[in-house]
Amino acid sequence: MKMLKKVIPCLVLILCLFGMTACGEDPRTVDYNGYSYDELKDACVNTALTLEQISPEEAAAYQESGSETTANLVSSWMESRPPLGEFVGFGEFEVTKSGKTLTAAQTLNYEVRPMILTYVFNANSMEVTDITVDLVYTTGEKMQKAGLNTVLCLGVVFAVLIVISLIIAAFGIFPKIQAAAAKKKETPAPEVKSPDIVEQIKERETVTDDTALIAVIAAAVAADTGTSPDGFVVRSIKRRG
DSSP: OHHHHHHHHHHHHHHHHHHHHHHTOOGGGOOBTTBOHHHHHHHHHHHHHHHHTOOHHHHHHHHTSSOHHHHHHHHHHHHHSGGGOSEEEEEEEEEEEETTEEEEEEEEEESSOOEEEEEEEETTTOOEEEEEEEEOOOHHHHHHHHHHHHHHHHHHHHHHHHHHHHHHHHHTTHHHHHHHHHHHHOOOOOOOOOOOHHHHHHHHHHHHHHHHHHHHHHHHHHHHHTSOGGGOOOOOOOOOO
């Protein structure tokens, strides 16, 4: 047990030393599956120089070449390169391996801001899977861009919520509109006036009184003239108060 307690710390120390040695290995001396550090750097530098001298006609030919990787690279270059100003020189070159992917990134310095040209390889076959160009932004610019994106996203979210709220509120208005429209379409039934019984009785009484009055007058005239009342015709009766 005492021996194990002494051996285990020694093994841990040895592993740590090996790890530090591997981490501190010079990338210039590493063999990248048949390619050296300088060969990868030359590939990036030559590509950058070719792109620097490319004409619009050549760019159009590359874009129509049928190679998706080349077409995307030239399109990105023609879009990103004009605002950068004059080419100043080459900057840092870095090779990174992560799993089955190996990347070789060359920094290109310009008057306005740097650009990074990156080759992406399959680490096992060293086949080129992609070539990209990316502008380098400062920390302040990245924070500003992130802030604008955050504000834009929040604005879109709140706008959508407002629209949804308005739609939900409109659900309560639609039934009222439909009810009002249905009410306008309904035609009111004509009012049927019930006959006034009192007026009918008065009319009948008036007609009865006039008939009796006519008979009395006819009898009086017949008695005065000595004739029969059957030949009399009453045209009208005028009442005097």
